[in-house]
Amino acid sequence: MAQYLVKRFAYSVLTLFIIITITFFLSHAIPGGVYTTEKPLPQSIVNNIKAKYGLDKPLFQQYLIQLNNIVHLDFGMSMVNEGRRVNDIIAQHFPKSALLGSFSILLCLILGIPLGILSALKRDRWQDNVSMIIATIGVTVPSFVVATLTQYFISVRLKWLPVMGFTSFKHMVLPAVALSFFPLAFIARLVRSNMVEVLEQDYIRTARAKGLSRGVVVFKHALKNSIMPVITYLGMLIATILTGSFVIEKIFNIPGLGRFYVESISNRDYTTIMGITVFYAAFLILMNFVVDVVYVLIDPRIKLKQ
């Protein structure tokens, strides 16, 4: 076990190192820089900016400096957001994205899994058709369409919920719904297809032959076997959703991390790009590890070995 963890950790560090390298050279390969504005700045100012952020040094030296910073868990100063450290930006805005994200993931699970089960149990009947139509809509309609439509009808016309902002639970409902629309539908479809398959397995027949009730058969024997792909998807989903969605945060004016990520790229805010990328990647790696552990807990046939 300890050996496995060490190995796993070493691989994670290697992965992060590769990600850092690629991110660094790719972001510097984009034409322009922090100093690029609509009106060209005088050369002397550009030189000053370059000197201030160390952009005048050779690229490889900059790479080493940034690598060194990251090893010390310091992503440096943001080049665009005056006077703010990248660490602070993440610390301040990630919790907001994470809060919204957790809420929508909860929504996905609470609604998606039962919807999938219902479809599987009522296969080819109207309940199945209705929920699969909902699921298909959910998978195909982009989140910003859902966001603007719900914003218009529920907030503007019906005035049930606030249009935007992020100060109370009420503010969280619409963005969470918009954010969970696709994954909810996806989870419902995953659960359905797996459940349909599992319900035809021999051990389900055995369970029924023992006289177990339908509920026990479905929720104990079938569900645990059909939940695996959902776990796989969930690992990815948590990493993406918790780190924030640019579109949804923009539409609902939520001060989350997603906005900073996209804006940092268009602003060539190299340190912020690097900081959020590394944070996101580390988060994803961690989630993958959690998924693997959960696998082992659910299916005894899987072992933590490579």
Next chain:
Amino acid sequence: MGKLLEIKNLRTAFKTYAGEVCAVNGISFCVSHGEAVGIVGESGSGKSVTMLSVMKLLADNGRMVDGDILFDGVRLNDYDDRAMQNIRGKSIGMIFQDPMTSLNPVFTVGNQMVEAILKHNRIPRQQAWQKAVDMLKLVGIPNAEGRMKQYPHEFSGGMRQRVMIAMALSCEPKLLIADEPTTALDVTIQAQIIELMKELKNKINMAIILITHDLGVVADICERVIVMYGGIIVEQGKLDEIFYQPLHPYTVGLLNSIPRLNLGKNRLEPIEGQPPDMIHAPQGCPFVARCPRAMKICDMAKPEYVEPSEGHGAACWLLLKGHRGEM
């Protein structure tokens, strides 16, 4: 001995792309308390469907269209799924063909055994656990306490089938339905499982319905044999009667096809042809196309089931026309 299970004119049909297809087409038989009955026949002859009809565990597209099922004096036709839950596992235990896939891979063997016991008995968990351990010991699983905490994938095929048997017997059913319990096992394990079933049958005095296509297994354990073909019972009788005085040409063919070492034959003797296509079910006797003694009438009408002697009968025109021949 009183009758434990009585099936009268059972017909079970499945919805298919070609409409409803009858897999079991009007069969009747009885099983007495403590009796071991073998149902033999090739794949698709309706053996399993018959027993799944009794348990009401047919697939979603299947349903019982006609007939009565009486179990221990009650008519199971009237039972809904909830009522059947108290029959399944408690009064009727069932074990299946493939022990490799018949246990849930994500729960321990103990968990799966205890849940069956707790479902039918109002006893504390501790006691159910002990009962499960005792059952595992009874079916000859060494280190039963430790094995309870293991998962099915840690058991061999033969051991899993023993677990299945232990599970099916844990609530002392009056009837055990064994649906090809040895088909998926290798020969030595087969013999062990059959030996075990024989032993347990004598120990707890339950009736057994053994579905198989292995006549050797039937000869080993059963007192009575039912031969099915194309969804009907073509012949039934006591073990000796079926083996030594078969009435139906299909039974004769089955017996001839058993490989024998002592007769010096090198080739197996098959029954030529294919079983009938149930989607386009034959109008007359289902065996007519393969029957070496087929007559004109066999093609046109179904023969009635008749019993020339008490408890031994067949559905064949040869009997009805009065000439038994020298089969």
